[in-house]
Amino acid sequence: QSALTQPASVSGSPGQSITISCTGTRSDIGGYNYVSWYQQHPGKAPKVIIYDVSDRPSGVSDRFSGSKSGNTASLTISGLQAEDEADYYCSSYTSSGTRVFGTGTKVTAL
Amino acid sequence: VQLVESGGGVVQPGKSLRLSCAASGFSFSSYSMHWVRQAPGKGLEWVALTSKDGTTKFADSVKGRFTISRDNSRDTVYMQMDSLRAEDTATYYCAREFSGPNWFDPWGQGTLVTVSS
Numbered sequence: 001q002s003a004l005t006q007p008a009s010v011s012g013s014p015g016q017s018i019t020i021s022c023t024g025t026r027s028d029i030g031g032y033n034y035v036s037w038y039q040q041h042p043g044k045a046p047k048v049i050i051y052d053v054s055d056r057p058s059g060v061s062d063r064f065s066g067s068k069s070g071n072t073a074s075l076t077i078s079g080l081q082a083e084d085e086a087d088y089y090c091s092s093y094t095s096s097g098t099r100v101f102g103t104g105t106k107v108t109a110l
Numbered sequence: 111v112q113l114v115e116s117g118g119g120v121v122q123p124g125k126s127l128r129l130s131c132a133a134s135g136f137s138f139s140s141y142s143m144h145w146v147r148q149a150p151g152k153g154l155e156w157v158a159l160t161s162k163d164g165t166t167k168f169a170d171s172v173k174g175r176f177t178i179s180r181d182n183s184r185d186t187v188y189m190q191m192d193s194l195r196a197e198d199t200a201t202y203y204c205a206r207e208f209s210g211p212n213w214f215d216p217w218g219q220g221t222l223v224t225v226s227s
């Protein structure tokens with residue numbers, strides 16, 4: 001049950017697009033379309049922004065989008081805004097029926 | 111729709127603690143419930159789940175030490191934590207698996223567990 005691998009930090013200028021990768025194995029990301037992404041601001045509980053690889057819950061900005069290729073999932077934030085500064089975590093269902101989170105990525109708007 | 115955790119605190123290594131998560135605003139018995147923890151300054155770590163049919167699963171890091179259970183009559187999920195270690199120090203969140211699997215919404219506000227002598 002190793003954590004999924006994410007870059008420690010990603011930054012971009014306001015208005016730019018950034019992409020966060022999340023790499024797993026055939027036993028998690030590669031085997032199922034059950035990848036979700038969470039945004040966490042300091043001192044707050046996580047909030048889901050993407051589920052089932054690319055679906056957005058109602059109320060989540062369409063600037064957030066998700067995709068998957070093989071064992072790697074990706075989250076793209078378009079038109080980066082200051083309010084998007086936060087930590088982002090991916091998560092996947094696993095072949096053993098457990099769940100696993102990514103190592104987390106800190107997003108900074110320069 | 112709300113989840114409220116309780117039961118956190120300071121506990122000595124090797125001791126036990128029981129966390130509770132009270133749910134409201136939805137049909138509790140129809141959903142799987144999870145515990146996720148976050149050590150200070152660290153990332154999220156999935157800990158355990160109880161399915162709506164009572165099936166339980168655990169992360170390797172807590173298997174054999176933690177137990178998860180649910181009381182559908184009280185709309186509450188519990189986590190019994192035994193043989194606690196310093197590395198179990200974290201904020202513990204409960205979360206509903208809304209759909210999925212693997213779509214956690216909502217999350218509780220978290221309860222802090224500190225394992226220290």
